[in-house]
Amino acid sequence: MAVTLAQSTSQPKPKRRAAAALAIGLLLATGLLLVIMTLSINFGAADVAPSTVWAALFNYDPTSTQHLIIRTLRMPRVLVAAIVGAILALAGAIMQGLTRNPLADAGLLGIESGAALGVVLAITFFEIKTLNLYSIFAFAGAAVTAVLVYSLGSLGRGGPTPLKLTLAGAMITAFCSSFTSAILILNQQTLDEVRLWLAGTVAGRDLGLIAASLPYVGVGMVLALSLGRSLTAMALGEDVARGLGQRTGWVKVIAAIAVVLLAGSAVALAGPIGFLGLLVPHIMRFIVGIDYRWLLPYCIIGGALLLVVADIIGRVVVRPMEIPVGVVTALLGGPMFIYLVRWRVQR
């Protein structure tokens, strides 16, 4: 009896302490993100003193070239990196949780290439130039490929296994990329407009584009975060989740809408950026564990952090030239992919 009493007083504590530690960790990570974003703004081809950066942010003078550089080049750039990193990581975490597939990622499963094809079609055939309309084509492309990949990957025995989904994703990616290339080769003018964008870049966006994407990003994030508890239960398997009273059909529908909004917005903003959605949730799971109520916010901050850093790396390594950030994430993500295939995928 004494033993039971001792346990009953000592047991609830680790849980609360863990929650407090996770909350503090999230705050610290957010602080780190803000610091690195500030560094990223300070850093560029033209030397701008930190005090001038500060003035450009909080005391903007439109006649100053340096202020102009900060406001129209560097600030949008770091914001796009942070937003795109956050939402790609979030989309990856949701897909991995829902399909119980460690290889799920908007890039690997073909959703980004579908969104990219949608945007290229929009530019080529409909001569669309505004992000609002880009986004709609990106969402349509993302939705169509998501449905295609899931249906193809579910064919045959055993339903959507990681292997089949990944193969279906590779196939759809190949199809969409070839189609995109064909359109671009036939339309030289479109090629010049989208060549850099197709490699995945956070440069050359303006604040207006970011503002136009915010409603979609916001709705996608709210939907995604609302799934936290459900995704944790879904990770135990669909039968268990339903046995626990989970309405799995609704969870899948909401998750699909969130993924399409998030991945589509990311592609509309920055082009297809691979591996980030794969990489970040795995790193965060290692730190946070598998409670999606914590994992999802951590993925938002972690994804933003990783893409902002990747963008800085892309600007440093071949100065004064730049490597598109999509290339940097692929360089980081490739080894991670091999590690996951080697050690983490059953069958």
Next chain:
Amino acid sequence: MLATDTLTLGYDGPNILDQLSITLPAGQITALIGPNGCGKSTLLRGLARLIKPKHGAVVLDGHDVQRIPTRQLATQLGILPQNPVAPEGLTVRELVAQGRYPHQRWFQQWSAADEQAVRSALEITNMVELADRAVDALSGGQRQRAWIAMTLAQETDIILLDEPTTFLDLAHQVEVLQLLEQLNRQSGRTIVMVVHDLNHATRHADHVIALRAGVVQAAGSPREVITPSLLRAVFGIEAEVIPDPRSGVPLCIPYGLCAAEPTDTLYADAVGSRA
């Protein structure tokens, strides 16, 4: 009380269960037995509303389970599927805490009742010391106890289990079955389990339902159901049934296959690999 009323279940192909009407006695342990493909797992999934009936209904205390909100049903009836897999790194305590899902709302914090239910589930299953270990690092028997603890934390009157002893060695089989018996005797929970080992059924169940090709061949106490003629009809085996030297329940000793195996068994094996 849980029952089925002309329940017809199936996946894409032909029906696996056709117009099945059975009653699962409240407060007792019921064992579902039968050869592979006879529909016993399908029946269990149907009872837990994991499959929508093509016809008929599963009835809980007079209500069609399809009409009970799924979260409410989850506070009355828990299911442990066959061979569940926990995500890597999930601790026993985290797994057991998931059992509280149907009792929580999104705006509610983890309550004292939740904490109490998790602790008592860990104590009953003897998992307190392993609570902070990762589920995937445990032995088979411990892992199964962790999953049963999750189902217990759900605090349902009815627990359905699909082959709870599969892949376990003898000691762990006995451990799990004794745990289920203890749950039934001490807190009056209704337990329905699919079992392969007939002697587990006779030794631990109060009520046995024998199925073949989706049809109930016999239902009743182990003594009534487990007879040489039933074993011939259901499993196509020649067996001796003797009283267990200690408890007196029927003990089945198979000696060989019947000369003419029932043709339906072959058919049932062909239509569904789902046991």
